[in-house]
Amino acid sequence: MPRITWISSRTDGPVTSRDRHSPRILGINPWIYDFAAYNLWSRPVGLLACLEMLRRTGCTVSLLDCLDGSWSNVPWPEPSPDGSGRLPKIEVPKPLQLEHVPRRFSRYGLPMHTVRETLTDLDPPPDLVVITTLMTYWYPGARAASELVRTIWPDTSVVLGGVYATACPEHAESLDSFDLILSGPLEAEENWRSLWRLLKSEPPPLPEDAGLTFFRQGYPSPQYSFLLASRGCPLSCTYCASGILYPGLARRDPENVIDEAARDWQRGARDFAFFDDALLLAPQPWLEELLACLPARLPGVRLHAPNALHVRALDSRTCQLLKAAGLSTIRLGLETANFASRPDSKLSREEWDAGLRNLFAAGFNRRQIGAYILFGLPGQDFNDVHQAAAFAWSYGIQPHVAEYSPIPGSGLFSEAERCSDYPLSEEPLFQNSSVWPCVPGGFSWSARQHLRSVLSSARPKGG
Ligand code: SF4
DSSP: OOOOOOBOTTTSSBOOGGGTTSOEEEEEEOOEEESOOOBSSOOOHHHHHHHHHHHTTTOEEEEEETTOOOOTTSOOOOOOTTSOBOOOEEEOOOOGGGTTSOSOOEEESSOHHHHHHHHHHOSSOOSEEEEOOSSGGGHHHHHHHHHHHHHHOTTSEEEEOSHHHHHOHHHHHHHTOOSEEOOSOTTSHHHHHHHHHHTTSOOOOOOTTTTSSOOOTTOSSOSSEEEOOEEOOSOOOTTOOHHHHSOSOEEOOHHHHHHHHHHHHHTTOOEEEEOOSSGGGSOHHHHHHHHHHHHHHSTTOEEEEEEEEOGGGOOHHHHHHHHHHTEEEEEEEEEOSOGGGOSSSSOOHHHHHHHHHHHHHHTOOGGGEEEEEEEOOTTOOHHHHHHHHHHHHHTTOEEEEEEOOOOTTSTTHHHHHHHOSSOTTTOGGGGOGGGOTTSTTOOOHHHHHHHHHHHHHTSOTTO
């Protein structure tokens, strides 16, 4: 049976008797309950930031990530050579609200009995459990984890954080499953104070770089890892929730970012995904220092950028640095080919042309580059998706459809509410991109087939 262990605040290693008075905090990244899920080097970075903040302020911490495949004796689908891959799943009944959706619904991640036995074995038990949520409509996973925790340790406080807690705090309150709901980052003053109140202690000062350093020791043999050098994004595209989840923009010293990642490299990780929302929008000396140090400190590393890179920042020098640093998966935020009426102001046709030219000139090949195109925006028709896909293919790069998920507080949410058949703000399950909440008629297999034929008709023969 896999085990999770307590990590000491003093030594950054296993606890000893000298840690017996430290508060013990367990972080849980719960299962995903959804129609589909795929692992693109995913890590619960918000939770890892919370655990590291707490560890550095005197707590003993531990992590149970229900989506981590490095548990030696749990069967897991074979990952791709680059570390991404499918997650194990078991079909479960659909929530009542989604019963009409003609798709199978599953729980993704570690088997329930494995999680139960692992938690039961954790000795000594936690004083407090922090559960994260990576999407608003994944709250059933957090609720299931909370129920399990309460069954095993009825007196332990359970705190909810993450995207759902931040974007839908009233709904989270209504579940009555959590002792505290952290809307926004833990390092926000009121959140920090509230959590320590639950621990019946005065809040200590926040550690330096709070929110920008991560508890990586919970993955002793990581199959892949991540780099996160900045948080937040200075832009505010109407379909995106970045500004709600992390207001402002914070950057970390590149040397410290790489020191931290190098520990995962020493533990065996060779694939690292950038999770920054606005990596390339940082000023040049900072970005240059970060990228220039990578090849020497993380030799042989393969870098991936599953979050779209900002095309307008892809000047010739940046593309050369990205190439030299080992970037091998590039996703660009094309979104639409209709540059005259975009739902954002992040890209012009000229910037797109220049960015692609610079990537190719730096030596990236077309197979390494993909373009996200948005599907399912309020009022969008299939023709827009066709045009965007054909546009991407005209540069020889593959379009990747990103289904729109309306997040409360984002610029487009009111319009999404108006055009959707679902009460989006009442029930986060309807914010699930897989149900096509803003597409007239919603998801159906025939509409999905239509989308597929639209996409394949945009593909050039032999492309
Ligand atoms: S879509 Fe990208 S550029 Fe736009 S706000 Fe979100 S993170 Fe920033």
